[in-house]
Amino acid sequence: MIAASLVIIGIVFLFKNLGIMPEIAWDIVWPVILIVLGLTMIFKKK
Numbered sequence: 001m002i003a004a005s006l007v008i009i010g011i012v013f014l015f016k017n018l019g020i021m022p023e024i025a026w027d028i029v030w031p032v033i034l035i036v037l038g039l040t041m042i043f044k045k046k
Contacts, residue, residue, distance in 0.1 A: 005037060009033075012029075
């Protein structure tokens with residue numbers, strides 16, 4: 001799961017540097033990433 005998260009973060013930075021993706025509001029993105037990681041950990045244990 002951590003590897004997939006790093007790949008997604010890398011893709012986001014790549015798209016930002018290439019100009020494909022507009023400027024990201026990181027104050028919104030980081031909490032969403034943490035929530036998604038937490039939910040995947042909860043559901044993975046079940």
